[in-house]
Amino acid sequence: MTIASVPHPCFFYGSLMEPRVLSSVTRPGPEADIYTVRASIEGYIRRPYHGAPYPGMISSQDKMQAVEGLLVFGHTLMDRFRLDQFEGSEYTREVLSVKILDPVPGAYNVEDGHKPLSPGDLVQAYVYIFTGPFEHLDQSREWDFGAFQRDHLDVWMKTSSDFENDS
Known part of the structure; x- marks a missing residue:
């Protein structure tokens, strides 16, 4: 991990699961070393x-409910600022336990230098939780x-001011 790296991976469960959206928001440089793996978080609904x-x-009353998304390793402090x-x-950024669903190869396969990460392992990750107003969400569907x-x-991608347009 470099000095410019954030200490936790980021878990995304919405539009940022799409690589084009994530890259447009974070604008990683050519030296970026980003790795993505499927993951889930229990006790939440989307x-x-x-x-x-x-x-x-948001938090679910059913603590066994899970939201599947992507766990992304390698973001810098600037990437996190842009996020x-x-x-x-x-949305509030919190550090929560996220379950890895796929193998994690390469430099990202060790949590805190102790053991290789495997499917089913829990890692601490930055997660953006919706904090309201809750009436802005459609509670009737996923x-x-x-x-x-x-x-x-x-x-x-063509119309949002959040994204850089190359055209």
């Missing part, structure tokens, strides 16, 4: 934001990543 293509994740700005005031990619991604 709900769509009313009138927007992204979700919010904080992107998430805005309705957010659908496939629908986001199919129905919203291309238009969002």
